[in-house]
Amino acid sequence: MSAPAIPAARTGQPVSRARPVDRLGGLVEFWFRGHTALVYAFLYLPIFVVVLFAFNDTERRVTTWGGFSLKWFEVALNDRVVHKAVENSFWIALPNAFLAALFGTMAALGLQRVRKSVRIGYDALTYVSVIVPEIVIALATLVFFSSTLDLVNPALAALQGDPPRPFRLNFGRETVIAAHVLFNTSLVLLLVRARLSTMDRTLVEASYDLFATPWRTFRQITLPALLPAIVAGFLLAFTFSFDDYIITTFTSGPGSTTLPLFVFGQVKRGVTPETNAVATMMLAFTLSMLFLGQLVLRWQGRRRGQKGSVAGIVAESAG
Amino acid sequence: MTAAAGVQAGARELGDRGGGWRSRLLTALLVLPASIWYLFLLVLPLAIVVIFSFGVRGARGGFTPAFTLDNYANIFRAVGVDPFINSLWMAAAGTVGCLLVGLPLAYYIATRAGSRKGLFILLLVIPFWVSFLIRTYAWFLILDPQLAVAAVRDLFGNPDFNLLGTPWAVLIGLIYGYLPLMVFPLYVTLERMDRTLLEASKDLGAGRWGTFRQVTLPIALPGLVTGSILVFIPMMGEFVIPQILGYGRTFLVGNALYLDFLEFRNWPAGAAKAVVLIAVMLVTVTFYLWFINRGRRTREASVL
Numbered sequence: 001m002s003a004p005a006i007p008a009a010r011t012g013q014p015v016s017r018a019r020p021v022d023r024l025g026g027l028v029e030f031w032f033r034g035h036t037a038l039v040y041a042f043l044y045l046p047i048f049v050v051v052l053f054a055f056n057d058t059e060r061r062v063t064t065w066g067g068f069s070l071k072w073f074e075v076a077l078n079d080r081v082v083h084k085a086v087e088n089s090f091w092i093a094l095p096n097a098f099l100a101a102l103f104g105t106m107a108a109l110g111l112q113r114v115r116k117s118v119r120i121g122y123d124a125l126t127y128v129s130v131i132v133p134e135i136v137i138a139l140a141t142l143v144f145f146s147s148t149l150d151l152v153n154p155a156l157a158a159l160q161g162d163p164p165r166p167f168r169l170n171f172g173r174e175t176v177i178a179a180h181v182l183f184n185t186s187l188v189l190l191l192v193r194a195r196l197s198t199m200d201r202t203l204v205e206a207s208y209d210l211f212a213t214p215w216r217t218f219r220q221i222t223l224p225a226l227l228p229a230i231v232a233g234f235l236l237a238f239t240f241s242f243d244d245y246i247i248t249t250f251t252s253g254p255g256s257t258t259l260p261l262f263v264f265g266q267v268k269r270g271v272t273p274e275t276n277a278v279a280t281m282m283l284a285f286t287l288s289m290l291f292l293g294q295l296v297l298r299w300q301g302r303r304r305g306q307k308g309s310v311a312g313i314v315a316e317s318a319g
Numbered sequence: 320m321t322a323a324a325g326v327q328a329g330a331r332e333l334g335d336r337g338g339g340w341r342s343r344l345l346t347a348l349l350v351l352p353a354s355i356w357y358l359f360l361l362v363l364p365l366a367i368v369v370i371f372s373f374g375v376r377g378a379r380g381g382f383t384p385a386f387t388l389d390n391y392a393n394i395f396r397a398v399g400v401d402p403f404i405n406s407l408w409m410a411a412a413g414t415v416g417c418l419l420v421g422l423p424l425a426y427y428i429a430t431r432a433g434s435r436k437g438l439f440i441l442l443l444v445i446p447f448w449v450s451f452l453i454r455t456y457a458w459f460l461i462l463d464p465q466l467a468v469a470a471v472r473d474l475f476g477n478p479d480f481n482l483l484g485t486p487w488a489v490l491i492g493l494i495y496g497y498l499p500l501m502v503f504p505l506y507v508t509l510e511r512m513d514r515t516l517l518e519a520s521k522d523l524g525a526g527r528w529g530t531f532r533q534v535t536l537p538i539a540l541p542g543l544v545t546g547s548i549l550v551f552i553p554m555m556g557e558f559v560i561p562q563i564l565g566y567g568r569t570f571l572v573g574n575a576l577y578l579d580f581l582e583f584r585n586w587p588a589g590a591a592k593a594v595v596l597i598a599v600m601l602v603t604v605t606f607y608l609w610f611i612n613r614g615r616r617t618r619e620a621s622v623l
């Protein structure tokens with residue numbers, strides 16, 4: 001069994017290139033390749049099925065193929081409920097992504113300047129917010145908002161002189177945004193800190209030695225170096241919020257149904273190809289966000305002579 | 320003037336500590352928004368959940384202050400503990416499933432993909448960017464009695480064969496949903512592996528299985544631990560998958576929490592379950608880390 005390895009080692013070839021001639025080795029290689037191919041099929045088949053049945057020309061079951069048609073996209077695009085859900089989804093995901101990218105980056109920069117004990121406490125909170133199951137965060141936020149509103153609303157009414165219909169604070173987009181920003185700030189914080197730790201400090205030193213002000217150093221050295229992580233964080237925050245079901249369902253109000261809530265409701269009530277059409281459009285949108293992020297990073301990278309990709313940054317941080 | 324000089328000197332290094340009052344003010348301003356969020360949307364809510372878990376349900380739902388351990392006692396009575404046992408089983412099975420599917424894949428990408436590694440990883444990331452809900456819905460369609468399952472049913476000639484609404488459907492959904500979280504850390508550790516070790520192992524007469532068990536697996540261990548924790552924890556609290564693919568029949572902690580908070584409005588009972596869930600998770604993860612590290616220490620000792 002060790003026979004083929006020796007010539008490979010002698011010629012200095014990496015093991016991965018060594019062609020195993022023994023039968024078991026051939027089988028193992030074959031199994032490896034087959035397994036990998038199957039997993040990738042397993043990953044993409046479901047997505048393909050969702051998209052395929054969005055074009056299904058049927059009035060009955062989604063999974064009974066009745067020919068190709070675009071009519072369910074037309075139905076979805078003319079559906080008032082879908083319009084409202086799209087509007088809500090965007091007006092939650094966008095402010096959330098801006099706030100999370102801003103707060104996360106600020107905190108990552110600030111944490112480099114604090115005492116170690118403070119930083120450890122902060123790290124603990126960051127990990128808690130990522131590690132505690134989403135549903136626990138969701139219900140804790142629900143209980144907190146609900147209790148706060150119960151305290152604030154009578155006071156608000158009293159301030160307005162107890163009119164019959166006082167202005168009240170309620171569950172809505174704002175509560176959803178606030179809840180999403182918590183999780184996403186941690187996400188951006190982790191990404192930007194990972195980038196900061198691998199950043200070349202000598203550039204900052206050089207900038208100061210050349211008498212640049214702190215602001216100018218930040219703008220010309222630190223920020224461009226962090227930008228890939230910030231862009232990746234922004235995109236992740238946006239997609240997380242855009243796709244989130246659990247936290248949204250616990251913290252939204254009657255008028256703030258988002259696209260995932262709409263899809264979930266359809267699945268519970270009975271699906272039509274319209275569900276698939278909505279899902280397909282959501283999917284196309286999220287993937288084009290990923291593609292756009294990739295383009296921005298590549299363009300930035302070409303200008304700065306550095307490499308970076310959203311997928312790479314995310315995969316790196318997960319490791 | 321001196322203050323400005325102080326800022327400059329203080330901020331000179333990125334990892335600056337102390338400095339003038341301006342520098343300290345800047346630091347405080349930088350961490351302020353995130354701190355507010357952590358305090359009001361993480362620490363306070365979790366504290367409130369712990370407090371509520373000792374209370375009783377109000378007449379119209381919600382919470383009435385009290386001090387009782389009934390909510391906890393109810394969890395450990397007959398059916399109360401079922402969702403926890405179900406969740407532990409499903410999360411453990413899902414983690415093992417992700418490992419069985421993910422380890423060969425990560426190994427293949429790290430050692431056999433050559434210059435196409437980036438492409439393989441990108442292809443792994445893309446489905447992960449598709450909404451979790453949509454990916455779960457996809458399996459709801461595939462496992463539909465009329466689609467893929469019909470083929471299997473005809474194959475085995477069992478007219479009652481069905482997957483939707485069974486724990487198996489939930490398991491498939493869990494593995495599909497969390498697979499990339501297992502593969503990334505495994506890939507990162509395997510990618511850094513020194514390949515000459517494999518050759519050395521072969522030259523010293525180890526078979527394939529021996530090399531895998533004694534060289535590859537120990538090297539992959541940190542990634543394996545990270546991956547397991549990354550998939551196990553969200554699986555414990557999963558709600559969407561058991562609700563859609565299990566029809567809510569595979570009753571997990573997530574389903575119980577959802578019912579307590581959004582249907583029955585029995586907050587104290589739900590709060591107690593949430594506290595127990597976190598406790599169970601911490602105990603499981605601690606035990607897992609201890610178990611893995613124990614094995615590693617003895618192995619290092621044997622080398623010495």
